[in-house]
Amino acid sequence: KFNSKELIKAVAQETEIYWTEEFRNGNEKALSYFFHKHHKALYYFTSKLVQEQSQAEEIVSDAFQKLWLRRGDFQTEQNIKAFLFIASRNASFDYHKHTRRKTAAQEKYLNDFQESEEMVMFEYIQTEVIDLVKQEIEALPEKCREVFKMIYFENLRTDEIAGKLGISVQTVRNQKTRAIELIRTSLLEQGISAS
Secondary structure, rough: OOOHHHHHHHHHHHHHHHOOOHHHOHHHHHHHHHHHHHHHHHHHHHHHOOHHHHHHHHHHHHHHHOOOOOHHHHHHHHHHHHHHHHHHHHHHHHHOOOOOOHHHHHHHHHHHHHHOOHHHHHHHHHHHHHHHHHHHOOOOOOOHHHHHHHHHHOOOHHHHHHHHHHHHHHHHHHHHHHHHHHHHHHHOOOOOOOO
16 A cells, blocks of 8 residues: 555655765765754754854854764764754853853753753754644645644734634634644654644
């Protein structure tokens, strides 16, 4: 029986192998591929540590430069991703060591973070899940996606959305329910519990 999810997974694995090999061989397009794939999650992760947008962006850029210089060392995309997160984490800690502008909250957060590898993994997984949920939202059917974004990103009421889209309040509710169910089902199929 044809299973589109299994086919998509197989294609994704082949794509990962291809780009990792190209990266190791010095293909700059492969660097661009990994940059587009991991930049957002890495920036989110780093900005939580340093709490300064420009500094977070600089740290992330440096991590990609270091990655490129060591491109021959990586066997899998997982290795590449782990290197990027560890390099960014370490650079964030170094940044705070060299500045004295930490708030009490930042100090506590960094101390807790440094003491616990579990915290690193939690932040890493959290950024991955956020990225995955964003992808699932963009993959929704057009009306579902539109209603979902209006409810959760624009904070519009059901009646406001109905008026804007020229549909009934019940249709808005149906689209919202459908969107949530599609996202939940897809995440569960990928092994991520929505509970």
